[in-house]
C-alpha cells in the first residue's frame with residue numbers, strides 16, 4: 001500500500017494551487033444522476049474518493065468520462081441498471097448521498113449503509129427522518145436501507161442537528177417532490193451551497209442555501225448543466241495554511257475563496273500567523289513565536305472539524321497550553337496517540353484535548369488512522385527532526401490531490417517508499 005516519508009525541518013515557501021472541493025464534488029456527482037441531460041463538471045480533483053464515486057455511478061448505468069484532466073462529463077440513462085454495489089459503497093461514506101437522488105428520480109433505492117468510520121458512528125437518522133417526511137417508505141435491515149416512493153411530496157422538516165449529509169440528501173430529493181419543501185436548522189457549509197447552485201443550474205428551484213432555512217419548490221424534471229465549476233477545497237487549503245504556519249513558512253495559495261477559510265484564518269491570526277489576501281491569492285506567513293490558542297469545532301461558519309487534527313499537530317510545537325474541544329464527532333482524537341509517538345504532550349479528556357506544546361517533535365514510524373489525521377501527520381512530519389514514515393497513506397490519497405508534488409514544489413522533502 002506504500003508509505004509516505006517526510007524529512008522534516010524545511011521551511012515551506014512559494015505558491016500552491018488548491019484543487020476542487022472533494023466534499024462538494026462528491027455531492028454534486030450524486031446529484032448528477034438526477035439530470036435528464038448532459039452534465040459537465042470542472043475543477044474536479046482526481047483523488048481516490050472521486051474515482052470510487054465514478055465507479056459507483058457507472059455501475060448504476062452512467063456514462064462518465066474525463067474530457068480534461070480535472071473535468072468530468074456525466075450522462076445518466078432514463079432507467080437505473082443496478083443498485084450501488086456493496087464492495088464500492090463500503091469504501092466511500094459519501095455514497096449515502098445517493099439515497100435522495102435515486103429516490104427522487106427512480107422512485108427506489110437499495111443501499112448498503114457505509115456504516116461508521118474511525119471518527120464516529122455516523123448515524124443517518126436525520127437523513128431517514130427527512131426522506132420519510134417527503135413520503136418515502138424506508139426499511140433498514142442488516143445494514144441495508146431500502147426505500148421507495150411513487151412521488152415525493154413537499155414537507156416542512158426540522159433537523160435536530162445541522163447535518164451536512166442530511167441537508168444534502170433531503171434537499172436533492174425535494175427538488176423533484178411535488179410542492180414546496182422547507183428545511184430548517186440546515187447545514188450552511190460552502191459545499192451545501194455549491195450543491196444547491198448546481199441543482200439550480202439543472203433547473204431546480206432552491207432558495208436560502210447558506211442560511212438556516214432552505215426552501216425548495218419541486219419541479220417535474222431536472223435538465224442539463226453543460227459547465228459547472230466546483231468550488232475550491234477549503235480543507236485542502238486549510239491544510240497547506242497550517243503546514244506553512246508549522247514550518248515558519250511563507251506560502252501563497254491560488255484558487256481559494258477566503259470567506260470559506262475565514263474560521264481558520266481568524267484562529268491562525270490569533271496564533272500570530274499573518275493571513276491576508278493579495279488579489280485572488282491568500283498569503284500565509286508565520287510569525288515568530290507562534291502563540292497557543294483554544295479551539296472549539298462547530299458547524300460552519302464555526303471552526304471546521306476537518307481542520308481539528310491538523311491544528312493539533314501544529315499546536316504540539318507551540319510553547320504553552322492549547323485546548324481543543326471536538327463538538328462534531330465523538331471519536332476524532334485518534335491523531336493524538338500518533339503525535340505522542342513523535343514526542344507531543346497531549347492529554348485527552350472526553351471531547352477535550354489539552355496540548356502542552358513547545359517540545360521537540362522527532363520523526364517516527366506512524367500510522368494514519370483516518371483522512372484528516374493523516375494530513376495532520378504530514379504537518380507533524382514537516383516540523384519534526386529527522387524522518388517520519390506514515391503508513392496507511394491510502395487515507396491521505398482519498399482527499400489530497402497530488403500531495404507530494406505540491407509539498408515538494410514548496411520545498412518539502414517528501415517521497416513514497
Ligand code: EPZ
Nearest residue numbers: 023094122123124125126127163164165166306328329371
Ligand atoms: C460531512 O460529513 C463531510 N463529508 C465530513 O468530511 C465533515 O467532517 C462533516 O460533514 C462535518 O462537516 C462529506 O461531505 C462527504 P454530518 P457528514 O452529517 O455529512 C451527526 C472529510 O474528512 N449526525 O454533518 O457525514 C453525526 O454523527 C469528511 O472530508 C446524526 O446524528 O457529517 C456527526 O456527529 C469527514 N444523524 C454530526 O451529525 C444524522 O443523520 C455531523 O455529521 C447525520 C449526522
